[in-house]
Amino acid sequence: MVFKRLLGSLGVGGPTVDTVLTAGAAVPGGLLSGHVQLEGGNAGYDIEHITLELVARVEVEHEEGEQEGFVVFDRFTVGGGFRLSEGERRSVPFTVALPWETPITELYGQGLGIVLGVRTELSVAGAKDKGDLDQLAVGPLPVQEAILEAFGQLGFGFKSADLEYGRIGGTNQQLPFYQEIELAPSPQYAHAVSEIEVTFLATPGGMDVVLEADKRGGLFSGGHDALTRFTVAHDGVPHQDWRALVDDWLRQLVGHQSSYAAASVYGHTDPYAGNHSHSHSHSHSHGHGHGHDEEHHHDGGRRSGPGMGTAIAAGAAGLAVGVVGGMVAAEVIDEVGDFFEGDDEDEGGDD
Structure with missing residues (x-):
């Protein structure tokens, strides 16, 4: 070029x-x-x-x-x-x-x-x-793929993904932005949340998984956001029951009125419990307090429905780029094409 x-x-x-x-x-x-x-x-x-x-x-x-x-x-x-x-x-x-x-x-x-x-x-x-x-x-890294596949197995569908400028408080985030992968809830959780946002913050030693739920309001209460953080390791991916673990995460996230919990890959919780509400200010702040272990429940029957990989490969519900299907796909492709054809604009100086 x-x-x-x-x-x-x-x-x-x-x-x-x-x-x-x-x-x-x-x-x-x-x-x-x-x-x-x-x-x-x-x-x-x-x-x-x-x-x-x-x-x-x-x-x-x-x-x-x-x-x-x-x-x-x-x-x-x-x-x-x-x-x-x-x-x-x-x-x-x-x-x-x-x-x-x-x-x-x-x-x-x-x-x-x-x-x-x-x-x-x-x-x-x-x-x-x-x-x-x-x-x-x-x-994705193997652990990221395993987690997203587990969401798919639980019936969640891909909606969209974007990069948000800002920082997530309480983490060791290094870049000036973070990625949010937005998922549509499965029927099991649709009554409680309208969407789940997943953020991965990887390091050489492991990875933080930040889950944010847009919780639906009740008859006498408005909707709000709940945020939870879990830590996983890069190794041992094939030996972990990711579907059960992610289901545990979701139960903890939906079960708290509003929380910011840290847990290990083995499911032990050490929550930073505290009220958390924000209007996507992207500078999340959280109170610290004493948490408790959630009682773990798992579905007795293991359904072998399609995971997220199968759903994305099949293009179900426009999963390749967005839920509205081909129109969004065409717009994104056009933008990418314009972006990568050349860089004619003034960059505003050099570092």
Whole structure:
């Protein structure tokens, strides 16, 4: 892909760059590899550095409403310090580690509507130009896939996913935004909640799973949000009964009027009990107090209905991108296409 602004500053005969990512989806905390392919122009240029930026499209809420913007959430210098001769072709290989909190963009090969990109910055002759931009695909970690599959087995359906700018209080969140995966409730929970939002905050040692329920109001009470946090390990995924564990989580979440509980993968609770209500301010604050263990109930019969993977693969209820089906899918694809065709707008300076 040609650097459009670079061509304008150095002339039509300036160098070109194209970043090619290794095929296949990466995973949070995993390695991303590829090659930056350079081709010299009509003269030689000193390439001072080649930097890759990880870019995400996020939603920002404010008093006037909601808007979307792009956030750079990591940077890697992968080369530089050489002269690119006239007409020379050079390939610069790279391998970098993605942040553990990198959002998931696809599940079972189906896009979730999340837009991530790798943008290449080239420093030539003292000028920095951001140009080449490639779409980044990220699949789930095994533990993330197991949890989402368990929701599917319990009858929950995928509604949508987005990236929210802000922080979740009481966690060790590292990125300036977090991902929410919104699920439609199963018939068993539809009377209590209108939707469940799942957020994964992974680290090298494990992962926090933050569940938020939009609870329905009763005859004499309005609806409110309940928030609960659980911690799981990366290992032992095949040996855990995830369906039973996630069902336990849901019973705890729905059972509390409003709580913020921390529990281990084995189901022992150590809740930070306290009232929690918010209007999606994205700076969640929670009171601390003494909690209690919930009584665990499991369904006696194990139904073998389709999990979330089967549902998404089948495209049921427009699960590939959103509940309204093809129209949303087309809109998201158009936006992604516009985003990755090029970056012509002024980026507002360099870091």
